[in-house]
Amino acid sequence: MKRILLSFISVLLCVWLANAQKNDWENEQVFGINKLPARTMIWPSPTLDDARHSDYDNSLWVKSLNGTWSFHWSPDPQSRPVDF
Numbered sequence: 001m002k003r004i005l006l007s008f009i010s011v012l013l014c015v016w017l018a019n020a021q022k023n024d025w026e027n028e029q030v031f032g033i034n035k036l037p038a039r040t041m042i043w044p045s046p047t048l049d050d051a052r053h054s055d056y057d058n059s060l061w062v063k064s065l066n067g068t069w070s071f072h073w074s075p076d077p078q079s080r081p082v083d084f
Contacts, residue, residue, distance in 0.1 A: 043059050
């Protein structure tokens with residue numbers, strides 16, 4: 001009985017060690033290590049010269065949505081303010 005129990009514990013230990021020592025590229029739970037969030041370092045410009053001298057904050061084709069917004073809720077299109 002002791003021999004069977006010892007064999008069973010040995011098998012469980014071997015299985016546990018095999019799973020514990022997986023390489024990162026073999027582990028399906030690892031999506032990225034030291035990975036930065038997705039982003040782009042480019043933005044559109046109308047001309048090549050503008051592209052060379054512009055930055056994101058001063059681009060002609062980038063509009064920041066930060067700031068004060070006007071909002072008016074209407075239950076349906078007919079009751080909305082005409083010139084809002």
